[in-house]
Amino acid sequence: MWLNASCTLEFQIPVATPFLLMLRPRSGWQQWIAREEYLFSPSVPAVEFTDSFGNLCQRVVAPAGHFSVRTSVDIETADASDAAPGAPFIEVQQLPDDTLPFLRPSRYCESDRFTEIAASITKGEAPGYDQCAAIVEYIRRNVPYTPGEGQEIISAAEVKQRGSGVCRDLTHLGIACCRALSIPARMVVGYLEGLEPMDLHAWFEAYVGNRWYTFDPTCSDLKGGRVAIAFGRDAADVAIYTQFGDPVELLDMRVNVKQIERTTR
Structure with a gap:
């Protein structure tokens, strides 16, 4: 499209x-x-x-x-982002070098503080894509998306404590949980067709099955054209x-x- x-x-x-x-x-x-x-x-x-x-x-x-x-x-x-249920987890020693910056904790994605909750959320899921999908579903069910309310940037830990957030905040939480499972995850800022209310949007990509896949905790599916403007470890990199x-x-x-x-x- x-x-x-x-x-x-x-x-x-x-x-x-x-x-x-x-x-x-x-x-x-x-x-x-x-x-x-x-x-x-x-x-x-x-x-x-x-x-x-x-x-x-x-x-x-x-x-x-x-x-x-x-x-x-x-x-x-x-007109829609790819989905790949079952795409496998890539062992850290097999990851491309350019994915490694997205594996470590960062300013707004304190993945070292999410080891236990990430393991709990994804219990029983196949390592890789299915774990990421479980994390997104958990966020959708438990952390309400409140567009227009987030003026200050907050971290994944603060989102978990507050219990709600804008797209940027929910993205931080998803990234932190993925990295806690040794899955590279990066923040994306860009445009999303059909977003209501219309604004710039944030989502994340996770590296599984030897490529990056899109995940969006604020949307019920991956339909809609997306235009990526910037990639980074978290919101500090993509202002x-x-x-x-x-x-x-x-x-x-x-x-x-x-x-x-x-x-x-």
Whole structure:
């Protein structure tokens, strides 16, 4: 399917302020970008680099006053994510090197504190995909998804204590439980077609059966086109913008995802 996905951020900047942005998805085996627009108003120079996780990042200095960022992409992606019940657990010594950063505890995914609960949740499940699916089902049944309520980033342990969370929080909990079972798991931030209310979305991928598979504790199934923007160990690695220096005011954030007909032009 073809999607158009766009995000607009509007800020009020008190003084010239450095920003680190992460708003450009990459083409890959799961998605293909045919057209892209990335605009700053007022126009400012930007320097792009690729971070250690392969994400495209942009450095800008926003001038004082009103400043906006608008991105838009036409992208081809699947209308549902793959599922693979029974996909096997991969022994740690057999894992590819690039999966290892997603195996250890991180700032918001304290997997070393979830060994017992992860084992309890997945008791009787075949090692690998089925364990991940059991973790997601546990979160869906026991940790209510409360979109729009999470302004502060909280860790997996805090989510477990609080008992509810936004997509980012539930994702942290799923990742921590997977890593506690020695299954690499990484956070993904991007767009999801049909998300209500519409916003940027977070889910996770786990490495089983010799590839990454999508898991989403906030959705009842894996239907809907997904556009991955950034991958990381947790929310600290995938912030769509990071501002340095004096605080700035985010005036507005608008996200839109819609199906389109793609024609040759």
